[in-house]
Each structure stands twice: as C-alpha cells, then as structure tokens.
Amino acid sequence: MAFNETRVTICGNVASPVVHSKVGTGFSRAKFRLFSAERVWDPEDRSWSDGARMFLTVSCWRMLADNVQVSLTKGDPVVVTGRLTIREVEFEGKRQPVVELEATAIGPNLALCTATSTRTRLAADAVEARAAPEIAAPRKPEELPLVLPGEPERPKEVAEVPF
Numbered sequence: 001m002a003f004n005e006t007r008v009t010i011c012g013n014v015a016s017p018v019v020h021s022k023v024g025t026g027f028s029r030a031k032f033r034l035f036s037a038e039r040v041w042d043p044e045d046r047s048w049s050d051g052a053r054m055f056l057t058v059s060c061w062r063m064l065a066d067n068v069q070v071s072l073t074k075g076d077p078v079v080v081t082g083r084l085t086i087r088e089v090e091f092e093g094k095r096q097p098v099v100e101l102e103a104t105a106i107g108p109n110l111a112l113c114t115a116t117s118t119r120t121r122l123a124a125d126a127v128e129a130r131a132a133p134e135i136a137a138p139r140k141p142e143e144l145p146l147v148l149p150g151e152p153e154r155p156k157e158v159a160e161v162p163f
Contacts, residue, residue: 012036
C-alpha cells in the first residue's frame with residue numbers, strides 16, 4: 001500500500017464478462033466493468049429513481065483474479081474494495097478521464113443476493129507462491145510460518161520469535 005493512495009469501496013453490478021489472462025510475468029489478471037448507480041428517493045412522487053451513474057474498470061491480480069474468474073458473471077451484485085486511479089487518455093482528439101479500480105477484495109453484495117462460499121485451502125508455501133512467486137522459495141518445514149492441521153507441533157525455540 002502506498003502513502004496517500006485513494007482506497008474506496010464501491011457497491012455495484014458486474015457490467016461485462018470477466019476477462020482472465022496471464023501476463024508476461026506469469027501472474028493471473030482479471031478485468032471487468034463495474035456499474036454503480038445511486039438510488040434517490042423523491043418524496044413528492046414517493047418513489048425511488050436512479051441518480052448518478054458510474055462505470056469503471058476493475059482489475060485484480062493473482063489468486064483474487066483466479067477466484068473472480070470462476071465466481072463472477074455479468075449482472076452479479078458485488079462489493080469491491082481497492083485503489084482508485086483516474087487517468088486521462090486521448091480518444092478521438094479529446095482528453096477523457098478513465099476511472100480504474102485495482103481491487104484488493106471482491107465479494108457478493110448480500111443485500112441483493114445470497115451466496116455460498118467455498119474456501120480455497122492451500123498450504124502456507126502454496127499461498128505465498130501464488131501471491132508472489134518471484135520471492136517465494138521452497139522452505140524447510142521448520143521455517144513455515146504456520147502449523148497446519150495434522151502436522152506435529154514444532155519445537156518451542158522455532159515457534160517463539162522474540163520482538
């Protein structure tokens with residue numbers, strides 16, 4: 001996380017098919033368009049109507065990208081948290097703003113749908129290797145940060161780290 005980056009949470013709907021790809025470094029990337037519209041109460045008509053509308057591109061990486069690709073389809077209500085960026089691009093001779101959100105977490109909006117979660121359980125080294133394969137190297141069992149179910153307890157001198 002960077003200093004003074006703009007972190008936001010947006011509720012909306014998946015507005016395009018999820019596009020999943022592998023980039024040159026071997027990382028997974030998923031992208032989709034997100035639609036969000038505010039709902040405004042009109043007391044005179046006693047009815048709700050659409051207010052401001054927003055479309056933005058959501059991108060995510062690694063394990064999140066893999067899970068998004070198998071979990072989301074166009075139209076799904078979601079809650080997305082991540083880093084918001086606005087940049088300008090030239091289109092047909094005009095400079096136009098492009099709003100993008102690099103997601104750190106995406107989930108179903110349970111106010112509008114139901115969901116059944118399936119947790120992906122991986123060994124600690126597998127999680128690190130998928131999250132950052134360029135820095136994860138195989139480790140000896142005594143160097144693992146966690147004791148996994150079914151593993152024998154590690155000796156106290158390895159498990160306790162002085163601060």
